[in-house]
Amino acid sequence: MKAIVTGASSGLGRDMALYLAELGYDLALVARNQARLDTVAQEAQRIAAAHGNKTITIETVTLDLSQRHACEQLFEQYRNERIDLLVNNAGFGLFGDFTDTPLDRELDMINLNVVSYHILTKLFVRKFKNDGHCRLLNVCSAAGLLVGPRLATYYATKNYTLKLTLAVAQELRRDHVPVTVSALCPGPVETRFNATAGGKFLTPGASSRAVARYAIDKTLAGKLIIVPTWQVKAGLFAARFLPWSAQLRIMDRFDAGR
Numbered sequence: 212m213k214a215i216v217t218g219a220s221s222g223l224g225r226d227m228a229l230y231l232a233e234l235g236y237d238l239a240l241v242a243r244n245q246a247r248l249d250t251v252a253q254e255a256q257r258i259a260a261a262h263g264n265k266t267i268t269i270e271t272v273t274l275d276l277s278q279r280h281a282c283e284q285l286f287e288q289y290r291n292e293r294i295d296l297l298v299n300n301a302g303f304g305l306f307g308d309f310t311d312t313p314l315d316r317e318l319d320m321i322n323l324n325v326v327s328y329h330i331l332t333k334l335f336v337r338k339f340k341n342d343g344h345c346r347l348l349n350v351c352s353a354a355g356l357l358v359g360p361r362l363a364t365y366y367a368t369k370n371y372t373l374k375l376t377l378a379v380a381q382e383l384r385r386d387h388v389p390v391t392v393s394a395l396c397p398g399p400v401e402t403r404f405n406a407t408a409g410g411k412f413l414t415p416g417a418s419s420r421a422v423a424r425y426a427i428d429k430t431l432a433g434k435l436i437i438v439p440t441w442q443v444k445a446g447l448f449a450a451r452f453l454p455w456s457a458q459l460r461i462m463d464r465f466d467a468g469r
């Protein structure tokens with residue numbers, strides 16, 4: 212079994228990769244920072260050995276996935292190999308009012324959170340349809356079901372990715388294609404996300420390790436929408452009954468910024 216994990220050098224991607232190593236998966240770990248990828252690869256190898264999986268192979272792939280050609284390069288590298296699981300996870304956010312945040316940074320975010328997910332989902336799902344019995348996990352966010360003042364672009368990117376993922380999943384289900392597509396929708400998680408985004412949420416983050424393990428277990432069980440904590444489940448349920456004006460005011464406080 213082999214899995215590709217993007218954004219594997221840190222946070223959720225790292226923790227999902229380590230859990231997959233524990234389960235005995237061969238790994239392709241993708242991110243920009245080679246040194247961090249090497250550290251995760253060493254850790255994964257140790258964990259695999261500790262769980263009796265001495266023979267797993269781990270490749271590191273250094274790519275900036277906000278570039279279209281890098282997404283295509285990743286696909287080309289693996290198009291002729293059996294891939295059982297792709298985890299599209301690399302992404303980032305940016306706190307600040309929309310009129311203050313830099314346009315270039317937002318376009319980078321759209322290229323990574325939206326365009327790279329779009330490209331990799333299309334290319335790999337086409338491949339998976341031929342290969343059969345493969346799984347795709349797109350790391351979206353609870354943000355994909357909400358609106359986000361002070362994180363406007365980030366929430367909008369996650370709305371795109373979540374809605375794309377759900378629609379693709381339905382097309383595959385309708386046609387009885389043996390490929391499952393899942394969307395991970397966590398609330399705040401303790402990772403480098405806040406440091407990169409320059410802000411913080413009102414509530415403390417969940418454990419990255421716990422969310423990662425839950426996400427992989429549910430993905431391997433073929434679950435469509437994965438919401439890891441009861442607090443986020445309850446919040447998303449309540450949000451359905453709120454008028455937009457109330458939801459916007461609450462979310463404006465939740466995404467507190469610095």
Ligand SMILES: NC(=O)c1ccc[n+]([C@@H]2O[C@H](COP(=O)([O-])OP(=O)(O)OC[C@H]3O[C@@H](n4cnc5c(N)ncnc54)[C@H](OP(=O)(O)O)[C@@H]3O)[C@@H](O)[C@H]2O)c1
Binds near residue numbers: 303350351353397404
């Ligand atoms: N933490 C949260 O509260 C939270 C909540 C909901 C959803 N999420 C989502 O979870 C995913 C993972 O984020 P995280 O929280 O684990 O944050 P993180 O610790 O900052 O990890 C982000 C990962 O993405 C990689 N990455 C960033 N830009 C990249 C690029 N241009 N090309 C390739 N890789 C890139 C980073 O590696 P390099 O810097 O080495 O490239 C890193 O491995 C994101 O999609 C995020 O939106 C996070």
